[in-house]
Amino acid sequence: DAKTTQPTSMDCAEGRAANLPCNHSTISGNEYVYWYRQIHSQGPQYIIHGLKNNETNEMASLIITEDRKSSTLILPHATLRDTAVYYCIVRVSSGYALNFGKGTSLLVTP
Amino acid sequence: NAGVMQNPRHLVRRRGQEARLRCSPMKGHSHVYWYRQLPEEGLKFMVYLQKENIIDESGMPKERFSAEFPKEGPSILRIQQVVRGDSAAYFCASSPSQTETNYGYTFGSGTRLTVV
Numbered sequence: 001d002a003k004t005t006q007p008t009s010m011d012c013a014e015g016r017a018a019n020l021p022c023n024h025s026t027i028s029g030n031e032y033v034y035w036y037r038q039i040h041s042q043g044p045q046y047i048i049h050g051l052k053n054n055e056t057n058e059m060a061s062l063i064i065t066e067d068r069k070s071s072t073l074i075l076p077h078a079t080l081r082d083t084a085v086y087y088c089i090v091r092v093s094s095g096y097a098l099n100f101g102k103g104t105s106l107l108v109t110p
Numbered sequence: 111n112a113g114v115m116q117n118p119r120h121l122v123r124r125r126g127q128e129a130r131l132r133c134s135p136m137k138g139h140s141h142v143y144w145y146r147q148l149p150e151e152g153l154k155f156m157v158y159l160q161k162e163n164i165i166d167e168s169g170m171p172k173e174r175f176s177a178e179f180p181k182e183g184p185s186i187l188r189i190q191q192v193v194r195g196d197s198a199a200y201f202c203a204s205s206p207s208q209t210e211t212n213y214g215y216t217f218g219s220g221t222r223l224t225v226v
Binding site (some may be wrong): 011038041042044045046087096097098099100101102103 | 114141143145151152153154155158166169197201205215217218219220223
């Protein structure tokens with residue numbers, strides 16, 4: 001699976017959009033981009049995934065660049081409960097293991 | 111619908127003792143995955159099991175660690191003769207099938223193992 005690079009930490013004001021970047025320059029054509037988050041002391045929570053089209057669900061939007069070498073997770077109106085570590089993971093669709101890196105620690109402030 | 115249930119939530123063992131961690135997958139899920147999270151680290155895949163079968167144990171330490179998922183009952187991750195370095199959070203996830211992991215696993219709340 002391709003390697004991903006994320007900033008170590010980010011801050012966001014409550015109510016504003018949180019934009020979390022991820023670089024995956026070695027991604028292959030059959031690899032998906034997944035986002036999970038881990039709120040302190042809890043199990044990881046699936047957020048969203050995509051292949052090449054932008055995706056949106058009730059939690060977030062995923063914007064993937066045309067060359068697929070990077071992506072951005074957008075939380076449109078961040079709340080204090082969105083404070084968590086966010087993991088960007090690349091994986092083939094036929095795979096099952098997720099390789100969690102260090103992720104981005106997002107702090108949402110009042 | 112109950113989620114993935116792990117117990118105990120916290121487990122303290124002395125060096126040399128055995129640790130048994132249990133995971134009951136979501137109803138209808140027959141695929142179980144174990145991950146370990148060392149302090150200040152991301153989660154690392156350990157093992158993938160289906161009922162009565164180990165599919166992939168490439169992330170398991172070669173010694174002292176074993177996993178099973180019997181026909182009846184929860185999946186068990188067993189650590190024999192624990193050492194301080196085994197102190198970590200152990201998470202279990204489940205899915206209805208391997209292909210449906212495309213839509214995300216469901217993780218349990220984890221078992222925090224402390225070896226003293």
